[in-house]
Every structure is written in structure tokens, then in C-alpha cells.
Amino acid sequence: MKRRRVLATLGTAAFGSMAGCAGETDRGSDESTLTDETTAPPPPTIEPKRRGTGESARVADGVFLTIADPSVRSSVVVYNSPVLSVQGAGVQFVVVSVEGDTDFEPSSFVLERDGAIQSPPPQQTQQHVGGVARECDGRCLGIPVEAEAAESAGIAYRPDDQVLAVWGLDDSTVAAFPNVPDLRLQSAIITEQEGDVAVELSVENVGERDGVFLFIIAPAWVADAGEPFGFRVPRGETVTETVVPNDIQSLDPDEAGFSTEPTADSRYFRIGTES
Incomplete structure (x- = not known):
């Protein structure tokens, strides 16, 4: 079928966000001092294995x-x-x-x-x-x-x-702590797979280590809904994956469209009827 929306190569935008001391009580001179009691030492600190x-x-x-x-x-x-x-x-x-x-x-x-x-x-x-x-x-x-x-x-x-x-x-x-994968969405397409609505994403990793591209696809007509997906993108490579979300299968593949045009840092995709 004809693909409904094609997102051209998306620039180079990187993904990202996104003791106080208690005072002593004033004791009267007639208060005796206990000399036969000793203060027990605190228990030793034991470091866990x-x-x-x-x-x-x-x-x-x-x-x-x-x-x-x-x-x-x-x-x-x-x-x-x-x-x-x-x-x-x-x-x-x-x-x-x-x-x-x-x-x-x-x-x-x-x-x-x-x-x-x-x-x-x-x-x-x-x-x-x-x-x-x-x-x-x-x-x-x-x-x-x-x-x-x-x-x-x-x-x-x-x-x-x-x-x-x-x-x-x-x-x-x-x-791996200091090395953040630089994952960039290159294209997003709504297409058809065996009669179902499918979403095809291409992601490039220009970072210093392998990464995982995580994203959510949600029906535009339902609030607080969505289905999570993810796929691995080795460093220096571009990977294209197609997913078939359950929540948008009431749509006609020929009429489905993105509610908001995807950008290089998009990770949340709402899909409804293309106007």
C-alpha cells in the first residue's frame, strides 16, 4: 500500500531531556553527680560483605x-x-x-x-x-x-x-556510565503489515556505545494510554524496525496518521485518523 507519512532525515538534534547540637540542661548546685555508672560504648559498625x-x-x-x-x-x-x-x-x-x-x-x-x-x-x-x-x-x-x-x-x-x-x-x-548513546530518529512511517496498521522507525546511533531506542505508541483518542516498544541500535549503525501496536488496530491503515509530526527526539507517538 502507499505509505501515509514519511519523515525526511531529521537533522542532527540529539535525544535528551529531557546537625544541630542539643543544649545542656542547667543543673542546680544541689544535684548530685552519678559516678558509679558508665556509658556503654556504641556497637562497632560492621561493613556488609x-x-x-x-x-x-x-x-x-x-x-x-x-x-x-x-x-x-x-x-x-x-x-x-x-x-x-x-x-x-x-x-x-x-x-x-x-x-x-x-x-x-x-x-x-x-x-x-x-x-x-x-x-x-x-x-x-x-x-x-x-x-x-x-x-x-x-x-x-x-x-x-x-x-x-x-x-x-x-x-x-x-x-x-x-x-x-x-x-x-x-x-x-x-x-558505560559516562558514555551516553546518541540515538537519532531518522524517519517515521505509518504503513501496513498483513492488513494491520504498522509503524516503521529508522534510528541512527552516532554515540560511543551500543544503545536501546525505547518509545511508546498511543491511540490519539485515549488519554494516558500507550504501548511500549524498544530495539537495539549498535554504535555507528542505523536500524529500521517495524512494530504492530495493538491499541491502534481499529484504524484503517489508509487513514492512519501521526497526531503530531515526529522530530529527531520524538519518543512518544500518538496516532489517529489522518485529517
């Missing part, structure tokens, strides 16, 4: 957690929601699989960089993420990280501000 990814750690009586399969992504899809969370300036996500005998809050997992616990970058937070273009044996968790070089790094489990376990990240994962 550092483990490799894939190893289990006991975090409570009979409760074990495992961190496995780390990867560094420039964007993530929020778990069970049609929301694409993209990096701020100089931010990526360490995505890991978390398996265990207990429920956990994403905020309990933090990044350890060069031996120090790191707070999330501004306007970013740890979150359950969808397993798009990757699989997790447990729950997929995304932990934001500054896109800066590090000598070493790990994922710490720190509920209630107490570090109970640390999993060290391998050298190749740490080396």
Missing part, C-alpha cells in the same frame, strides 16, 4: 535478595505505565533484575560510586521499570546515575538508611 552480581545476600532472618544482570540505559519505561522516563542532562539508568523473598521499595536501592553512597540525581528517582528490550528473572529496577566516570561502583540495599548489602558492578558496566 561485598558481593558480585548474581549472588544472594541475607538482609533479614530468612530473607535473601539477589541483584543480577546489570545494564546501563539512557532511558527506561516506568513499570506498568505508558510513561517513558528519559535522562536529564548527563543522567543514565543502571537497570538490574532484583529477586528475593520480600517486597521492596525501589528507593531502598542506591548507587555506590567509588566507595561512597550516592543520592539520585536531581529530578530522578529509583523505580520499577518495564522489561522492554530486555528480560528480568525478578523485578526490573532502574537506578539513576550521573553520566560521569567512576573507578568502581555497586548497588547498595539501604532500607531505613542502613546499608545491609552491596553488589559490585563489573568493569564493563561501570565503564
Whole structure:
């Protein structure tokens, strides 16, 4: 069939965003001082054993957690929601699989960089993420990280501000921190595949490492809806992928169109009837 919309090569725009001290009580001169009591010393601080990814750690009586399969992504899809969370300036996500005998809050997992616990970058937070273009044996968790070089790094489990376990990240994962894939949408086409409405995207990676292009396709007539997709784009290559979204199959392929013209940094595509 005739393709409805063709987006010409789209420039070179890069994707991105997107102790106080308590005062002493004034004691009267008639108050006696206890000399036969001693203050117990604080218990020693015990550093948790550092483990490799894939190893289990006991975090409570009979409760074990495992961190496995780390990867560094420039964007993530929020778990069970049609929301694409993209990096701020100089931010990526360490995505890991978390398996265990207990429920956990994403905020309990933090990044350890060069031996120090790191707070999330501004306007970013740890979150359950969808397993798009990757699989997790447990729950997929995304932990934001500054896109800066590090000598070493790990994922710490720190509920209630107490570090109970640390999993060290391998050298190749740490080396990916400063290298953000530069993924550029080159073309977007609405087409037909065996009678269904399909969307064909071509993406170029001009960055320094392989990347994953994540995107959402949503019906224009439904609010807060969308279907996530993703595909890998090796560095220095252009990849073209065609997807068939379920949510837009009520449309006639000959009449479907983009509600907003795609641009080089588009990641959210609303599709309705072409006017």
C-alpha cells in the first residue's frame, strides 16, 4: 500500500531531556553527680560483605535478595505505565533484575560510586521499570546515575538508611556510565503489515556505545494510554524496525496518521485518523 507519512532525515538534534547540637540542661548546685555508672560504648559498625552480581545476600532472618544482570540505559519505561522516563542532562539508568523473598521499595536501592553512597540525581528517582528490550528473572529496577566516570561502583540495599548489602558492578558496566548513546530518529512511517496498521522507525546511533531506542505508541483518542516498544541500535549503525501496536488496530491503515509530526527526539507517538 502507499505509505501515509514519511519523515525526511531529521537533522542532527540529539535525544535528551529531557546537625544541630542539643543544649545542656542547667543543673542546680544541689544535684548530685552519678559516678558509679558508665556509658556503654556504641556497637562497632560492621561493613556488609561485598558481593558480585548474581549472588544472594541475607538482609533479614530468612530473607535473601539477589541483584543480577546489570545494564546501563539512557532511558527506561516506568513499570506498568505508558510513561517513558528519559535522562536529564548527563543522567543514565543502571537497570538490574532484583529477586528475593520480600517486597521492596525501589528507593531502598542506591548507587555506590567509588566507595561512597550516592543520592539520585536531581529530578530522578529509583523505580520499577518495564522489561522492554530486555528480560528480568525478578523485578526490573532502574537506578539513576550521573553520566560521569567512576573507578568502581555497586548497588547498595539501604532500607531505613542502613546499608545491609552491596553488589559490585563489573568493569564493563561501570565503564558505560559516562558514555551516553546518541540515538537519532531518522524517519517515521505509518504503513501496513498483513492488513494491520504498522509503524516503521529508522534510528541512527552516532554515540560511543551500543544503545536501546525505547518509545511508546498511543491511540490519539485515549488519554494516558500507550504501548511500549524498544530495539537495539549498535554504535555507528542505523536500524529500521517495524512494530504492530495493538491499541491502534481499529484504524484503517489508509487513514492512519501521526497526531503530531515526529522530530529527531520524538519518543512518544500518538496516532489517529489522518485529517
